[in-house]
Amino acid sequence: ASVLPVARLIGSPEADEWSDHALTEWRNATAKTKGSDARAALLYNLFEGLGENVPDEAWEALINTDARSQVALPDAGIWHRLVQLTEVGGGETPPSAAEIPFAALTPVVSGLAMQFAATEPVVSPVASKSAILPSAAAVGTPSPKRSASPVPVGESVLISLLALGNAGPSRAHPILLRQIMKTLAAAGLKKEARNLAAKAALAAGL
Secondary structure: OOOHHHHHHOOOHHHOOOOHHHHHHHHHHHOOOOOHHHHHHHHHHHHHHOOOOOOHHHHHOOOOOOOOOOOOOOOHHHHHHHHHHHHHHHOOOOOOOOOOOHHHHHHHHHHHHHHHHOOOOOOOOOOOHHHOOOOOOOOOOOOHHHHOOOOOHHHHHHHHHHHHOOOOHHHOOHHHHHHHHHHHHHOOOHHHHHHHHHHHHHHOOO
16 A cells, blocks of 8 residues: 555556545555555645545644745745646636747757656755756757647746756655646656656655
């Protein structure tokens, strides 16, 4: 039961029968271990970031526990835009969003996938943003599949990276991770969102 949550996060067939009852069993099985409240808070946020259901009573059980995190959230402007990009998913791209050819974003998305795909815990800061941002010369024809998305992929990736900072997903606040995952999913980067969840979960010892 203790490994099922991670199996569910990575989309393993072994966790296809996942349910609220399975979540309760996992919580009961790990409740007496050190840091269990913080890990539960992380898991619940990761699940909700992927669209999984977390019962209200599971959240309520974390009230007045040691699940508080001392990790700082990003500045207000970055957080606001992160949330706004998620909300854009149901409508048109906002006028302020830059129009960027998708071919120019390939290095960004590839860099994001590399950053989020690693499964081992992070013990040192991630590579600098300059190593994964597209060069000014990277241009090309937009992909029909991507151009149909109402959410600006490039901006979603860049804002997500800025929100994470140099510490990466292994040291990010659970609430921030949930919002980043929702933003990436809204931009069509569901695989990257799932990889982010898996990396954060494994780094936390889930």
